[in-house]
Amino acid sequence: MAWIETIPDDQWDDGLVGLVDGEPGRVDAIMAVHSLNPAGMAAHQAVYASAMRGTPTLRKVDRELVALVVSQINQCHY
Numbered sequence: 001m002a003w004i005e006t007i008p009d010d011q012w013d014d015g016l017v018g019l020v021d022g023e024p025g026r027v028d029a030i031m032a033v034h035s036l037n038p039a040g041m042a043a044h045q046a047v048y049a050s051a052m053r054g055t056p057t058l059r060k061v062d063r064e065l066v067a068l069v070v071s072q073i074n075q076c077h078y
Contacts, residue, residue, distance in 0.1 A: 007035040019045055 007016070009027040012035065019041050020031050034041030054063050 004033055005036065006032045009035070016041070 009016075009032055016035060016038055019038060020027055031041060031044065034044055052060070052063055052067075054060075
């Protein structure tokens, strides 16, 4: 849970809901912290999408594996 003020995702307007994949009550905290700044949320989503598209030499499954290992090393729980 975020320690900063957020708008509960079940109270998001259509503009916020359209920026993330997920349903109310199931939005990752890393995205919910952007709820007061939709432009920041859109930028975060764009960086993530770009990183996961990657290069033609690295398969999607390989990028997901790298993300998993890095998250485990950083002790991320999302």
